[in-house]
Amino acid sequence: MAFELPKLPYELDALEPHISKTTLEYHYGKHHQAYVSNLNNLLGGTEFENADLDTIVKKSQGGIFNNGAQVWNHTFYFMQFSPSGERTPQGKLADAIKTQYGSFDAFKEEFTKAAATLFGAGWAWLALDKAGKLVIKQESNAGNPLRDGLKPILTCDVWEHAYYLDTQNARPKYLSNFWEILDWNKIGERF
Numbered sequence: 594m595a596f597e598l599p600k601l602p603y604e605l606d607a608l609e610p611h612i613s614k615t616t617l618e619y620h621y622g623k624h625h626q627a628y629v630s631n632l633n634n635l636l637g638g639t640e641f642e643n644a645d646l647d648t649i650v651k652k653s654q655g656g657i658f659n660n661g662a663q664v665w666n667h668t669f670y671f672m673q674f675s676p677s678g679e680r681t682p683q684g685k686l687a688d689a690i691k692t693q694y695g696s697f698d699a700f701k702e703e704f705t706k707a708a709a710t711l712f713g714a715g716w717a718w719l720a721l722d723k724a725g726k727l728v729i730k731q732e733s734n735a736g737n738p739l740r741d742g743l744k745p746i747l748t749c750d751v752w753e754h755a756y757y758l759d760t761q762n763a764r765p766k767y768l769s770n771f772w773e774i775l776d777w778n779k780i781g782e783r784f
């Protein structure tokens with residue numbers, strides 16, 4: 594069965610002024626859609642033809658991996674935002690962040706640093722390791738912590754297409770906007 598672009602739970606202008614409608618028209622409407630279309634075009638006749646997306650992300654290589662992981666990553670990224678919602682961690686995830694990083698502010702600083710210093714295109718991740726510890730990871734290109742047996746909790750897309758229309762070269766400005774639209778109730782459900 595072909596993969597489809599997931600419907601967003603908010604309107605394309607709902608994240609303004611932090612992420613513009615124009616950025617979402619391109620980032621979701623064009624880039625995310627292209628990864629879905631490319632993946633569907635690549636899958637026919639391969640061992641992954643009937644695989645679910647998690648299996649594709651964990652096991653495939655080359656173009657199928659690149660497009661499959663980009664579908665997974667973008668869906669995960671877009672679904673963690675909302676126009677209104679809890680802007681700070683709640684419940685058990687809040688406790689884990691406080692225990693491990695000292696405070697939400699200290700965590701934000703460390704995660705932001707990982708996103709800001711990732712060279713070139715990629716993703717910053719918060720994930721849970723097998724021992725139940727939170728880890729912040731940098732992944733290049735389509736990288737995803739599922740491949741290392743980790744459970745993704747939060748991600749930030751630092752490909753230039755995520756922010757260039759809004760903040761041009763200023764990745765730090767995009768990163769400060771990023772924290773303003775996260776929905777920590779949704780993120781907490783992943784923990």
Ligand code: MN
Binds near residue numbers: 620624752754
């Ligand atoms: Mn992207």
